[in-house]
């Protein structure tokens with residue numbers, strides 16, 4: 001999965017071509033993206049600007065009262081480096097209006113329902129801006145997250161196209177290095193920021209480095225037992241990953257109809 005600079009250049013061109021096609025086919029004028037200050041959304045912003053031009057990309061920075069201020073700083077850094085239009089929209093009052101746990105006095109925070117509410121509120125704001133500007137919404141999920149269902153259904157997974165949908169997280173890092181995204185963003189631990197101390201790797205129980213090796217071999221049709229032995233991962237862990245993949249398939253397929 002390690003790519004040469006030549007391959008990364010080609011990959012950049014392919015993704016930019018894909019973005020232009022999506023926007024043109026929809027007769028849209030540009031794209032909007034939520035800027036979290038993390039690596040995925042930063043890379044998406046860089047690619048959107050390359051594909052569409054800075055005047056056709058809009059960034060939304062949407063912190064809440066418990067967000068790490070560093071993330072907002074990184075979101076601004078990306079928007080300003082790229083020279084795109086952006087706005088800052090604090091979602092705390094919306095969480096309060098939803099009577100969310102942790103945001104309303106006396107109501108305890110529930111990781112699942114209150115955590116997932118945040119990406120769903122952000123998605124609504126992204127579509128509000130997209131409607132106004134005749135833009136499309138670019139999602140930021142990568143292939144590792146999509147396999148694992150590591151994203152909120154109709155939240156951050158709610159979008160018009162997935163710019164990074166064909167890249168494993170480790171490839172996102174390679175491409176981000178190649179496109180010279182600021183180091184402090186690349187080196188930050190990936191986090192959905194849904195609660196204090198949350199990290200992707202902590203919640204998934206595996207590093208992206210290892211996960212991507214597993215997923216890559218699975219895509220190549222290797223047997224579970226062989227992957228387990230080759231990568232020195234227990235059969236239990238392999239089964240846990242397989243179960244997670246199958247129980248989250250509903251997030252990335254068309255909605256069932258009778």
Ligand SMILES: Nc1ncnc2c1ncn2[C@@H]1O[C@H](COP(=O)(O)OP(=O)(O)OC[C@H]2O[C@@H]([n+]3cccc(C(=O)O)c3)[C@H](O)[C@@H]2O)[C@@H](O)[C@H]1O
Pocket residue numbers: 112115116119145149150151152153155156191192193194200203247250
């Ligand atoms: N088999 C099935 N067929 C059809 N629909 C099914 C279903 N099973 C559940 N559902 C539906 O899906 C819902 C559960 O899915 P969902 O609401 O997404 O919730 P869930 O999968 O429980 O949680 C989302 C996960 O993604 C992580 N996340 C979220 C957002 C951003 C990021 C990030 O990396 O930035 C990570 C988050 O930390 C958490 O681990 C259920 O309430 C139900 O409505």
Ligand SMILES: Nc1ncnc2c1ncn2[C@@H]1O[C@H](COP(=O)(O)OP(=O)(O)OP(=O)(O)O)[C@@H](O)[C@H]1O
Pocket residue numbers: 033034035036037038039040041042060061062063064067071119122140141156188189190191192193200
């Ligand atoms: N505070 C925020 N402001 C704007 N958008 C946000 C915010 N938090 C999350 N998002 C949106 O939700 C997406 C999913 O978050 P995720 O954490 O997977 O990606 P990331 O933050 O870009 O990268 P990383 O994996 O490094 O944390 C983000 O890419 C971004 O588009």
Ligand SMILES: [Mg+2]
Pocket residue numbers: 036038039190191192193
């Ligand atoms: Mg993040």
